[in-house]
Amino acid sequence: MTDLSIGTLTADPTVIAKLDARRFNRHTFWCGQSGSGKTYALGVVLEQLLLHTELPMLILDPNADFVRLAETRDSAPVEHSDRIAQTDIRVFRSGHQEGERLHVRYLDLSPAAKAAVLQIDPIADAEEYNVLLHWSVSATEFDTDRMLQEFRASGEPARVRLANRMENLQVLEWDLWSRGAHSVVDVIDGRPRATVLDLGGFDHPAEPKVAALAVLEQLWARRESRRPILIVIDEAHNLCSPEPRNAVERALTEQLVQIAAEGRKFGLWLFLSTQRPTKIHPNVLSQCDNLGLMRVNAPRDIAELAEVFGFVGEDDIRRAQGFTQGQALFAGGFIAQPTFVQMGARLTEEAGGDVVVPLRE
Incomplete structure (x- = not known):
């Protein structure tokens, strides 16, 4: 078994908590309210997948949190820094940021x-x-x-x-269109180890959704090639709402529902991260077999999680209300039994993060 070291057990910090990398061939749901450390912890798991698997990843990144995934921290072990430096990680930017442009046709x-x-x-x-x-x-x-x-x-x-x-x-x-130039779809078809699409810099609110729709449609159209890819969607409620408001959102949600229902056998595996389960279309949420849960306080969300993820005891899910930052519950196919974890440190730079309150000196 290929183990991914993601932190330590909350009950015993001397014991390393591990996930089974092979079981990311199931859809995964990652949930935690604002301030729980959800995005930071998601980065810990993605780094481990980069280090210990050959699984290509497509990361739909609405807040540019993962645009520095190829940059390791000074504190990272040298062998990890070297391995990530040699990994094919492509980052495509929107808006006026420097770097390769995110374009589709x-x-x-x-x-x-x-x-x-x-x-x-x-x-x-x-x-x-x-x-x-x-x-x-x-x-x-x-x-x-x-x-x-x-x-x-x-x-x-x-x-x-x-x-x-x-x-x-x-x-x-729209800045999104390639106008005869290359499309990010062509790059994804070549299966780099990680392709990060920064969706947050576009001027028109429909552009990030159309960008996501373009790449997901092409992955689905070419599904018979059975070339696996992990589709990571941060802040997934932006792309997979239970109540789409317009034609673009409906098309995008329908495509994600189709991938959730049928994509697994073709190697199209979803990894959805969001603050609340009720913000995700139920036909997508119900197809997830792996759960990563960080702090969630709302009783409605706790009840929803307990109902959807019946393989986890309701008492275990309720413990999420008392989690401190960086604590998580893992359950499902990628771990032997429901396990409470204190997430480990990041190896790469986190581009996002909270804005600090300016204090008087």
Whole structure:
């Protein structure tokens, strides 16, 4: 068994707590309220997976907490620093941050996803949807200005309406689009050991969701290749809401529900991290076989966790209300029995972290 050392037992700090790396071929749910140390602890587990497995990881990172995953701390053992330094870790940034840009191709989206981006209903906007469905152009030849001119010059009312819609919504101006350049989808298809997508810097609120939808659609489309990948979604409630509010969110949630239900046999394994279980779509939450639980106080959340994760005693779950920062309960397939753990130290730099209150000197 390949063990991942993640900390020590809370009952006996001399005993190392370990997870079975092989059992990350199940969906994992990671939960803890703000201030519990959830994101820091998630980094501890991801570092161990980097060190002790060959499992590729896709990390959807809304707060840029993992953009320094390739940078080890001075306190890290030399052998770990060397190994991580030699690991293929790719980081793609959004907004105005330095680094490789996070781009996807609009043309690579499914017809339904393209329609969702443009707020087109296949029934109410049938003619525009039909134009979109049959529109074909090479990704390397795609030019937005020329496309809009051609649509308007065609004289076809549906094409003219579609051009007006694209321009009015300003969708084609998003920084997300590659505009004929490379797409992060191509990089993920090559399976680096870790691909971190910084989703937090976009100007339009739909862009991070469309970026996630683009990469998840392509992973699903190529599922028959059965090339395993761990899909890590931090602050997963942003992408997998039980009550999606618009067409893009519905498409994204439906894709995640499909991966949760059927992806395991194809090697598409979810690792969802969030503050509250009630914020995650129940059809995704119910498919998780591994649980990492940090401090949670809300009685409703405790009840939800006890109901969904029936392999853990309710008394054990209730202990999460008294956890201090960095304490966690692990249960499910990746550990022999429910175990209470004090998480260990990070090896790599955490890019996020709390803002300190300025004090008077």
